[in-house]
Amino acid sequence: MSKIDEYVAERSKNNPDFAKLVEQENINLEVAIKVRDLRENMGMSQREFASLIGKPQSTIAR
Numbered sequence: 001m002s003k004i005d006e007y008v009a010e011r012s013k014n015n016p017d018f019a020k021l022v023e024q025e026n027i028n029l030e031v032a033i034k035v036r037d038l039r040e041n042m043g044m045s046q047r048e049f050a051s052l053i054g055k056p057q058s059t060i061a062r
Helices: 003-014 016-041 046-053 057-061
Strands: none
Touching: 003 016, 046 057
């Protein structure tokens, strides 16, 4: 277990709100990775993908 994992586990024990935030951020990261993989599998640039879904390119970059 890495130091950051130890820190998150310890802090999560003492603060349920922190544990919820960490879980939500993990979900957000998983979604972001899936979106990137989908875009790359479609052979699209960020700009092309953003145009397809009606969002600015900066949103895709984030």
